[in-house]
Amino acid sequence: MKTITLSAEDIREAVTMAEAIDAVRRGFIDLARNEFEMPTRTVLRDGQFLVMSAHHQSSATAMIKTLGVNFDRDPAIAGTVVWSELGRLDHLVADAGPVTMLRTGAAVGVATDLLAVPEASRLTVIGAGAQAPDQVRAVHSVRPLSRLIVLDADSRRAQKLITTLAPELAGVELQIATDTEAAVREAEIVCCATTATSPLFRASALPAEVHVNAIGAFRPTMRELPDDLLSTSTVVIDQLDAILAESGEIIHALDSGALAKDDLTELGAALTSPRPPAGPGGRTVFKTVGVAAQDWAIAQLLAAKFLPVTSS
Ligand SMILES: NC(=O)c1ccc[n+]([C@@H]2O[C@H](COP(=O)([O-])OP(=O)(O)OC[C@H]3O[C@@H](n4cnc5c(N)ncnc54)[C@H](O)[C@@H]3O)[C@@H](O)[C@H]2O)c1
Numbered sequence: 001m002k003t004i005t006l007s008a009e010d011i012r013e014a015v016t017m018a019e020a021i022d023a024v025r026r027g028f029i030d031l032a033r034n035e036f037e038m039p040t041r042t043v044l045r046d047g048q049f050l051v052m053s054a055h056h057q058s059s060a061t062a063m064i065k066t067l068g069v070n071f072d073r074d075p076a077i078a079g080t081v082v083w084s085e086l087g088r089l090d091h092l093v094a095d096a097g098p099v100t101m102l103r104t105g106a107a108v109g110v111a112t113d114l115l116a117v118p119e120a121s122r123l124t125v126i127g128a129g130a131q132a133p134d135q136v137r138a139v140h141s142v143r144p145l146s147r148l149i150v151l152d153a154d155s156r157r158a159q160k161l162i163t164t165l166a167p168e169l170a171g172v173e174l175q176i177a178t179d180t181e182a183a184v185r186e187a188e189i190v191c192c193a194t195t196a197t198s199p200l201f202r203a204s205a206l207p208a209e210v211h212v213n214a215i216g217a218f219r220p221t222m223r224e225l226p227d228d229l230l231s232t233s234t235v236v237i238d239q240l241d242a243i244l245a246e247s248g249e250i251i252h253a254l255d256s257g258a259l260a261k262d263d264l265t266e267l268g269a270a271l272t273s274p275r276p277p278a279g280p281g282g283r284t285v286f287k288t289v290g291v292a293a294q295d296w297a298i299a300q301l302l303a304a305k306f307l308p309v310t311s312s
Pocket residue numbers: 069071075076077100104126127128129130131132151152153154157193194195196200214215216217218288289290291
């Protein structure tokens with residue numbers, strides 16, 4: 001039996017954002033086709049430990065991820081991904097930090113590609129922590145950027161994100177903002193990646209046509225988006241059970257009557273539906289709390305690259 005252990009560097013060298021987006025898109029399509037056995041994740045210590053698992057039936061492969069989440073630490077999220085296949089003894093153990101960043105960015109890339117208008121090129125990112133670089137990379141991969149505005153409650157983090165990404169964003173206008181509503185006023189795409197517990201802006205601050213991704217809130221007590229944005233947008237989510245258990249803003253909007261469950265479309269269903277969830281124009285929202293099928297998709301990609309095929 002062999003255990004292949006992959007560091008953050010191994011993962012970053014092996015997987016491009018374009019590959020991650022493609023793998024995660026196929027993961028969401030397989031989720032819609034009931035290819036996964038995927039329990040709602042186990043939440044311990046009020047969200048400070050998470051255990052996620054997914055079994056992909058036709059490939060007889062499974063992924064289990066454990067995370068420790070501590071926002072007083074940088075990076076906040078750390079843990080392990082284990083991938084295995086029933087027919088073989090070898091398995092793969094990978095650093096969960098980069099897997100999580102890649103798969104969360106990739107989900108946003110898939111949704112942005114589906115929902116943002118084709119010519120969208122002005123992105124505003126709110127929250128410049130560990131997830132933010134891959135949020136930008138994913139959007140840039142599907143909608144090449146002309147302008148990036150970054151805002152964080154800690155301006156040093158905003159500056160750090162710009163410095164990190166500048167070499168990858170030649171020709172893109174880069175700005176740091178301090179006023180959230182001014183920062184989103186002319187955005188065509190917005191990514192929210194904060195730990196906020198109340199909405200980051202009012203819906204009235206947004207243009208009439210915009211696509212908003214919100215990855216931050218993963219507990220019922222957290223919110224990034226206001227009810228009036230959710231009630232006036234086409235809302236696509238990663239998976240209904242996970243969202244109903246964890247997404248503070250969707251739970252709030254359902255409780256207040258701003259949204260009904262029928263207003264929510266799962267990403268996999270949107271990708272496989274012959275009718276697009278939104279016509280051109282208007283406001284669209286992608287809300288994700290993160291599901292194990294995404295981690296499986298990246299782990300499967302890593303297994304294909306690092307575990308040689310055996311003839312068992
Ligand atoms: N949806 C998913 O699949 C997924 C995956 C990973 C992380 N997350 C969540 O996304 C969030 C960000 O994760 P991270 O690892 O980047 O965390 P992080 O702590 O590294 O970064 C969060 C950033 O948000 C900023 N912030 C907080 N409140 C703000 C506000 N009101 N306005 C502006 N900036 C604000 C903080 O200063 C910080 O820089 C967390 O809540 C995390 O749990 C979701």
